[in-house]
Amino acid sequence: xxxxxxxxxxxxxxxxxxxxxxxxxxxxxxxxxxxxxxxxxxxxxxxxxxxxxxxxxxxxxxxxxxxxxxxxxxxxxxxxxxxxxxxxxxxxxxxxxxxxxxxxxxxxxxxxxxxxxxxxxxxxxxxxxxxxxxxxxxxxxxxxxxxxxxxxxxxxxxxxxxxxxxxxxxxxxxxxxxxxxxxxxxxxxxxxxxxxxxxxxxxxxxxxxxxxxxxxxxxxxxxxxxxxxxxxxxxxxxxxxxxxxxxxxxxxxxxxxxxxxxxxxxxxxxxxxxxxxxxxxxxxxxxxxxxxxxxxxxxxxxxxxxxxxxx
Amino acid sequence: xxxxxxxxxxxxxxxxxxxxxxxxxxxxxxxxxxxxxxxxxxxxxxxxxxxxxxxxxxxxxxxxxxxxxxxxxxxxxxxxxxxxxxxxxxxxxxxxxxxxxxxxxxxxxxxxxxxxxxxxxxxxxxxxxxxxxxxxxxxxxxxxxxxxxxxxxxxxxxxxxxxxxxxxxxxxxxxxxxxxxxxxxxxxxxxxxxxxxxxxxxxxxxxxxxxxxxxxxxxxxxxxxxxxxxxxxxxxxxxxxxxxxxxxxxxxxxxxxxxxxxxxxxxxxxxxxxxxxxxxxxxxxxxxxxxxxxxxxxxxxxxxxxxxxxxxxxxxxxxx
Numbered sequence: 235x236x237x238x239x240x241x242x243x244x245x246x247x248x249x250x251x252x253x254x255x256x257x258x259x260x261x262x263x264x265x266x267x268x269x270x271x272x273x274x275x276x277x278x279x280x281x282x283x284x285x286x287x288x289x290x291x292x293x294x295x296x297x298x299x300x301x302x303x304x305x306x307x308x309x310x311x312x313x314x315x316x317x318x319x320x321x322x323x324x325x326x327x328x329x330x331x332x333x334x335x336x337x338x339x340x341x342x343x344x345x346x347x348x349x350x351x352x353x354x355x356x357x358x359x360x361x362x363x364x365x366x367x368x369x370x371x372x373x374x375x376x377x378x379x380x381x382x383x384x385x386x387x388x389x390x391x392x393x394x395x396x397x398x399x400x401x402x403x404x405x406x407x408x409x410x411x412x413x414x415x416x417x418x419x420x421x422x423x424x425x426x427x428x429x430x431x432x433x434x435x436x437x438x439x440x441x442x443x444x445x446x447x448x449x450x451x452x453x454x455x456x457x458x459x460x461x462x463x464x465x466x467x468x469x470x471x472x473x474x475x476x477x478x479x480x481x482x483x484x485x486x487x488x489x490x491x492x493x494x495x496x497x498x499x500x501x502x503x504x505x506x507x508x509x510x511x512x513x514x515x516x517x518x519x520x521x522x523x524x525x526x527x528x529x530x531x532x533x534x535x536x537x538x539x540x541x542x543x544x545x
Numbered sequence: 546x547x548x549x550x551x552x553x554x555x556x557x558x559x560x561x562x563x564x565x566x567x568x569x570x571x572x573x574x575x576x577x578x579x580x581x582x583x584x585x586x587x588x589x590x591x592x593x594x595x596x597x598x599x600x601x602x603x604x605x606x607x608x609x610x611x612x613x614x615x616x617x618x619x620x621x622x623x624x625x626x627x628x629x630x631x632x633x634x635x636x637x638x639x640x641x642x643x644x645x646x647x648x649x650x651x652x653x654x655x656x657x658x659x660x661x662x663x664x665x666x667x668x669x670x671x672x673x674x675x676x677x678x679x680x681x682x683x684x685x686x687x688x689x690x691x692x693x694x695x696x697x698x699x700x701x702x703x704x705x706x707x708x709x710x711x712x713x714x715x716x717x718x719x720x721x722x723x724x725x726x727x728x729x730x731x732x733x734x735x736x737x738x739x740x741x742x743x744x745x746x747x748x749x750x751x752x753x754x755x756x757x758x759x760x761x762x763x764x765x766x767x768x769x770x771x772x773x774x775x776x777x778x779x780x781x782x783x784x785x786x787x788x789x790x791x792x793x794x795x796x797x798x799x800x801x802x803x804x805x806x807x808x809x810x811x812x813x814x815x816x817x818x819x820x821x822x823x824x825x826x827x828x829x830x831x832x833x834x835x836x837x838x839x840x841x842x843x844x845x846x847x848x849x850x851x852x853x854x855x856x857x858x859x860x861x862x863x864x865x
Binding site: 280281388389391418419420421422423424426427430446447448449451452485488489493494495496498 | 804810
């Protein structure tokens, strides 16, 4: 059984801004996925592709306009308020910016213990403190961290604290939104190792949002590639990375940073490349192999890819 | 040529000045890209900002050493001359395209300001120059763009505008501090190509500050690795990738996720020490997997190694 299942969700944002005319933007369109215990599903795509919105819809931090969200087999699409809060134990989130996501005025012990107050209210303060200490230790932080404040920690340590805060209520799923992109590579490696260890130990499932393909390749089992609110390709990480079928996936992989100066390639890529087509295939404006038929393609997935002319 | 000579800088920390950059020497040459790499907190941005004397606004003090622009000390120039140098001889591309542009002025007026500061062009000629600059960074439809405000542009477009602004005063040297980290991968690739083309075309000397070895591999000719306020290794980009000699450089390269397909990634234990907490002797020794007692006995000098153009600050470099 999947621990997180999302089917046919859709989210439309009304045009923003004070003077805006109210144009609509489809942020996520007819998106479905299942996440199994112990599995890591990555969502990749550029800014504005809808990957963070998808994470927030799955977390029920945003209400979907259509579709269904199930946590551990239970439909939570229509839950709200207290009923939803109780279920949140199942699914926790780790944010990108460990500097912004911890309250600077709260001691670490209080920040990490917050979830316990909701989900295990019967615990005494001594029991809570013990549980926080155990969880911090699991995340590689000693007991001296308990009574300190966020500013006394480095970026990597703060991200450990963010992970501990999510883990303390013993969730089955972690939703990680760019969890290592604000970190130095040396610290990034420490956090990725920690996430792998925790997953093996506890059978956690991860929904992992990232724009860094090397990180995704290292940590994920499956990947969904998003473009302009649509899933354009999905599959096992080796299949998608070794044999991309969608031209957008291929362009992302081609843009992967090189790992040695001998791979330098002096092709001229000066042109701006940011357009999104409003009808037919959204990628058609940028696609090197687009044909006339693409202008009326409805971007439905078939055999793991949403493309009329898969590679 | 732009030379940093034995530069030491201190920063204010709770009322005291603490050494944050010690004895750094670097040379920027026309037409060459020098990358300055290291983890956050190792002093690379402080060093880069010192080239425009920007740190002084945050209370950074020069303790010793000098910065020479074509042989003349940047610390001897008048504030009028310094204003001309900033943007006119040495300019900077900042990391955050979302915050480095002023949200209440149009794109056109922000670039025009730089042109008026550094050239004698009249209004029409200046506008023509802005349009040429925008076209140069791959932005079409310049006339409309000049009337737009930063919030209506994507991150990639803003970064292009910052690059156009940096080029507006026709500088000889450009300092790029993490110019691509806030951008999507596909946009990154284009910004890298753009920077590289401009740098080559104009024969600019570039200081590229980054923690990203992918960017180093793409752009650098020469690489200096910084740790705890000092240069620990300097070599050509090929030597840094093929023969990293300092254990810190070796460890940084191994942490990259593409280095390990499965299983555990290599890590560097611990954290970068804050200024004031630097170890005696080799500053990296407490985190080094190859360190022994001798490493902590006395400060280690930056010595030539291999061909002589390759320098490393490690007493055991001959053994590896």
